[in-house]
Amino acid sequence: MSDIRRRDPRKEWIARNRLHPRHLEVLAELGRSDGQGAASEWMGPHGLMRRNPHAVGFIGPNGVKRIDRSGVQQGQGSGGPQASTAASKPRVEIEAPAFLVAVVPDMAGGRLTGHDRDLLGLARRLADADPATPGAVLAVVFGEHKEDAFGEAGVDRLLHLAEPEVEGFAPEARLGALVAVEQAWTPRHWLLPDSKLGGADLGRRLAARLGERPATGVWQLEADAEAPSGWRCTARGAAGTLDFQRAMPRLILALAECAEPVSETHHAAQALALPEALPAQLARIEDLGQVAVDPAGVALSEAEFILSAGNGVRDWEGFHHAAEVLGATEGASRVAVDDGFMARHRQVGATGTWVTARVYVAVGISGAIQHLQGIQACDKVVAINMDPGCDMIKRADLAVIGDSTKVLEALVALVEQAREEKRNAA
Amino acid sequence: MRPDTHDKGRLAVTVLVSVGRHPLTGRGRRADQDARGVELARALADAEVELLHAGRLDAGSEAALRGYLGMGFEALSLLEQPAGADVLPALAEALEAAGPQLVIAGEQAEQGEGSGLLPYLLAERLGWPLVSGLAAVEGVSQGVATLLQALPRGQRRRLKVRLPAIVTVDVAAPAPRQSAYGPARRGRLDVQAAPVVPDDDLARWQAQPARKRPKRLKIVKAASARDRFKAAAAKAEGGGGQVLTDITPEQGAEAIFKLLKEEGVLR
Structure with missing residues (x-):
């Protein structure tokens, strides 16, 4: 087919003439939208682009006509910026991950905290470091939750444990569940928030049980070819007065703002289940519930x-x-x-x-x-x-x-x- | 090791103390959290409290350790350890030999790695339960302690723990009493030999004074100039909030009650 544009002067004339009975039909044929009532741009008889300034723009909320040159907003019915960005985020699915990065968020109040989101961002960095062998981020969530945006926060696999024994303050039962996760999938990295909301306590228990020496108070992570894990981390120590530079261990307790939260992709958050039921164990700590404080x-x-x-x-x-x-x-x-x-x-x-x-x-x-x-x-x-x-x-x-x-x-x-x-x- | 001289009726409590570091001057001092732990132990009725420290004895650390003695103790057991040693084996052996019912420790040390792992490793090695962030010990009866744990936002939780147990305290515990000079001078430091295991990992890491952490920038990911302008000029708004107009007070209260219930702030 040739590249020469064939013009039909009669149809162009009809397209310009709003009163012509075939006006709408011709507009559709020429591929111009009629959403604004009239075509705002067309090619003139001498090949120049002609514009109709009355046809562009939309009526703003205060009844004043607005013209948006960026072309993003086309009037009131565009659904707001939130809806459009959520739909436009690319969806990432990792079918056969090379390894797992396990994250245990705090879930204060049943939702991901800002600290949890930062930690998931850090987990994404570890998982996506090598595009040839992508890892998957596994979130282990205890108890009932109200969060519905795990995918947006960067979770590929979600293990939700809502058994009655891990509800409330049950560090030993939760530790048992994490050990079961370790046995079932052996994640390459364990990430927990170093926070008073429970992450610091659970992470240290897990480290003691697994016999790993964790890095606590981690706030920075850099790629380092010399380290065995390929990463080097900077950790706060000595009541916040020293920075330790060390090779990254398997288990990390990270501070808030350790990485940017995930914002550009949407992940699957596919539900997982443990292969076996949680091991029954003797609870040595009994939770009598919260005390009413003044x-x-x-x-x-x-x-x-x-x-x-x-x-x-x-x-x-x-x-x-x-x-x-x-x-x-x-x-x-x-x-x-x-x-x-x-x-x-x-x-x-x-x-x-x-x-x-x-x-x-x-x-x-x-x-x-x-x-x-x-x-x-x-x-x-x-x-x-x-x-x-x-x-x-x-x-x-x-x-x-x-x-x-x-x-x-x-x-x-x-x-x-x-x-x-x-x-x-x- | 110390002979087992505990009375049968009294609760044997060991407090693990460390040498702190003043945040401004850098001098040795009582570690704040450990001092709170000592205060907590002092407040226990009918308890026999012992102090245990593993570390070096030199001029700087002696002044700090005597600070604990000044809280009303005659003696402090000191397990001699060189700098850069792993104190876990020494402490675990000493605790196994002494057999206290309750071990109190601060959450994190003010010197060295300060990872806060020691109580957890001790609990794992001794097979004892551990409770972190303690605010008070409410009572001990028949080998079960009732504890009050501090939660974030000023909340408290009551727990029952079977003894022997390890508990850690942080800033929610009662403030320590002042150290008295005379008892601090008179107190004894019982130096004991203990197995020494060097901490090789710690020696390999590079330590440097803490850098100020970079402030997080507000990243605006906008494709067009208009979006960037909107993001820069945006007012803080919740957006999409529900507004109930022309309703009776009962309906309004109902809606608020539902929200409070969902958020779980009503008790």
Whole structure:
């Protein structure tokens, strides 16, 4: 076929003429989209590209016409940036891995923590180092979890152990399970987070049981041809005052930010099962459960659950009562502190305490930028407010528009009712 | 080894102590976590507490070890070890011979590798259970100890452990008392010979003062200038949050209650 473009002047004329009865038909024939109502670009009679500026762009959220030259956004119906990036990530499947890299994430609160994601990024580096013989990342997860994005975090194989004996604080049963993993698949590397959430304890137990000398507090990994494993690591020691450069051992306990988390690929997270049931063993440590601690005694910066009050709170008695019933640590915005309703050390925000709560309930707080900075690290933010347009509502995962006093009263009633039912059932 | 002189009724407790390092001056001192362990042992009712250290005895370490004696002890057992030795065999043999019911140690040393592995290796070698991050010992009865373990975010967990056991303490344990000068001067350091095993691995590694870790950069992976601009100018927003308008307070409370329940923060 020849490369010469054959033009049909009549069809081009019809394509330009929106009133022509065959206009749409011809447009489709010429391969131009009619999504915007008219063709925005076509070749003129002398071979020049002609543009119709009225046909490009879209109407923005404020009713103003916007033209996006990058061509990414084509109007409101594009589904947002999140949806498009998730779909466009290339999916990686490793059918027959040459070796396994085992990772045991902390899963605090049933989700992968930032530390876990960094560790999975490190595991990916180890697994993908040689493209000819790719390894697979195996995540061993204990107990019930709420995570559904293991694939996005870089997990190829997922071993989920939800037996009752590994639930709660059961280091010996978990250690038994990890030894079973070692016997079943013999991973080339073991990676655990060096964190207080359980990874540091379990990792050291595993090292003692396997007889491996681990590297603890690892924060850097470099390829090194001279080392037996092909890698060299830098580990913190002596209470954080020394760096040890050493060949990488089989078992690593790594610090947070040891590697970049996986962001560009999507992995299979294929479920695995242990070939045999977990070995029964005598539990020498018995877990009697968590002890109720006084939430007011927990430092604001490390409290897990904060109920915070702002200018919108009128019934302070009710607020303190709600905090007590919910078992939440009390916080406050700057206005509430300045007005003398709360103590200065309860202030949340850039000028007060930067909090790291998992759940932050903001009652009557409009969300000044300093306050929003202070709650950046919070996972779930709940807002109770009268004003539906305030900044806190935009930040919140769940916002209830209404009178905070009444909502808190209803919430206290619900919690007390649930406790009563539980007591009656027991 | 020491003769077994424990009374039958009293709980035999051994605290493993090490020589710490002051973070600013670099001088030897009581290691903070070990001192907390000693404080924990002192607070135990009806317990016979012994101090055990494996390491060198020189001018710097003697001052630090006397700091522990100043917390109210007459003697400290010292297993003589050269620098760069693996203290595990010496400690394991001493503990096997003495046979304490409870061994308390700090979580990580302030000098040397500081990997925090020693209690775990001891537990594995002696076949004892181990509990880390202890906040308090609530009671000991009939060979079972009730312990309070510190969890992150100020939470506590109660555990029952069969003795003999090894426990480690970190900063959640009670702060140590001040060391008194007189008892520290008067206390004895019982130096004992112990098997010496050199730590060859540690000698092979390169140690250097800790470098400051590089700050993580915010990496923007954007294909176009428009995306980069949007990422740079973005406001911190949750995005996709659920907003409930025109509802009764009961419905609102119901939604919040469901979320709190899902997150597991209600007890």
